[in-house]
Amino acid sequence: KVNIMVSFLLSNTWLLDHSRVFFSVYCSSWLLYLCVSQCSAKNLKNISELFYYAQKAVLHPTGPLYCPEEKEMKPSCIKSLTRIFKVSDLDNDGILNDKELNFFQRTCFNMPLAPQALEDVKNVVRKNMTDGVEDNGLTLKGFLFLHTFGCDDDLELHQEYLFPLLKIPADCTTELNHNAYLFLQSVFDKHDKDRDCALSPEEVKDLFKVFPYMPWGPDVNNTVCTNDQGWITYQGYLSQWTLTTYLDVQRCLEYLGYLGYSIICEQESQAAAITVTRNKRIDLQKKQTQRSVFRCNILGARGSGKTSFLQAFLGRNLLRKIREDHKSFYSINTTYVYGQEKYLLLHEVMPDFDFLSEEDLACDVVCLVYDVNNPRSFEYCAKVYKQYFMDSKTPCMMIASKSDLHEARQHYSLTPLDFCRKNKLPSLFK
Ligand SMILES: Nc1ncnc2c1ncn2[C@@H]1O[C@H](COP(=O)(O)OP(=O)(O)OP(=O)(O)O)[C@@H](O)[C@H]1O
16 A cells, blocks of 8 residues: 555656645646645645545545536446445335445444434435435435445445365365355245245346346246246255355355345354265265255257256256257256255267266266167267276166157167166166
8 A cells, every 4th residue: 555655646647845845646638736835845834635645546546436517426436325325225115224224334434323313314315305315214325425444545345355275175066054044035025026935027137236237048938947937946046055055156156246245244254154075986985965956967969858857856857949049958847856866967068979978977977868768879888888888986877768668679779678687786677
C-alpha cells in the first residue's frame, strides 16, 4: 500500500510553492478534484489532513464506483451492490428487513446497528426517495442509495475468495457435507416461491441472478430428476450440486462463493462445505466406506441403449425425446444401500474411442451394455472388457438392453451368457 501511495503522489500533479500545496488527480478521461487544501510545510498547517486525504484517495478510490460527471454510480457498481442485496435478502422478498440489514452490517463492518441507528438509516432513505423503504425495510433502490463484500477495484469477486485452497489427494473424491446441503436447501427454499418443490425457469433465473453467468444449461434437465413440467425438483437440484462437487470441485467452490456461502454460514471459506473422502484404496482394504457418491461408467457400442439407460435411472421412458444439443452424458439420482441414502452417478462413455481415457476408466463400477436386437453389439463389450477391465480391480457387470425386442444371435465366439460365466461377471439378462 505504501508503494501505491508513493506512485499516487508521484503520478499526480503537485503544484508546489514552498508554503502551499494544491493537488489534483488526473484520471484517464476526466479531471477529478478529490480535494483542494491549503497547507504549509513551514507552519505545519493541515499536513496531517493532507496525508489523510491522500491516503483516502488511494485506499478507498471512488473511481471504480462513481461517475462524478454523470453524478451516478457506475453500472458495475450497481451490479455488485445488487448482488450483495440479493445475497443478504435471506427470505428473497425484495426488501431488507432489520434482521437482514443487520446481517449485512455485521458482515461488512463487523458490528450490528443499534435499533435507533437502523431507524436513522431508513429515515435518511425515506427523506431522499419515496420508494426506498417499504414494509419498514430497505428496497434495492434504497440500498443502492446508501452503499462491499470481497470486491476489488474492478468490483469483481477476488479469485482468492472464489477459489480457496483445497487439497485433493489422489484416489480421493469430493462431496458436500451436511452443513453445505442445509445451506443449499435454504437457497432452494428461498427461490421456490410457489412451494411446489421444483424450480420453474423463472425461479432458476432468479436463483442465479447473483452469478456473473448462467451456470446451468438445458442439459441439466436431462441429468437430474424433473417434475411433469420438466422443471428441476428439489431432489434434482441437490443431485446437480452433488455432481458438480464430485466432478469439478473448483467450480463448486466458485458457485458457493457467488451464493455467499462462507458469509451466510459464517465459515472461513467455501472449502468448509467440502468433505474430501478417504483414499479409495484404504476403503477397499478395510471393506468400509463413508462415501455417499459413487460413480458408474456405462460403456457400449453405438446405439446399444446407453442414453436410454441413463434416462431410465431418472424414471423416464423412451417417449421422452431429447434434443441432441440438450443431451447429457451424466445422470445422477439417489438410491438406498443397506438403508442409507447414497448418490449414484452414471456416466455414458463415448463409444468411438480406440483408447479410453483415464477418466473413462476411473470409476467405482462399470456397466457394459449390449443391444440384444443387434447381433454386432456384444462384440464391443467383450473387446472392451478384455482390453481394459479383465485385469483391473474395478467391478464390471454386463447388461442386455432392449430385451423387449427380438433377441438376435450375437456374432461372437461365445454367447453373452457363456462369456459372463467364463469371466465370472454378474449379468442382467432376461
Ligand atoms: N428398450 C428399448 N426398446 C426399443 N428401443 C430402444 C430401447 N432402448 C433404446 N431404444 C432405442 O435405441 C436407439 C438407441 O438408444 P440410445 O440412444 O439410448 O443408445 P446409445 O447407446 O446412447 O446411442 P449412442 O451411442 O448413439 O449415444 C434409440 O432410438 C432408442 O429409442
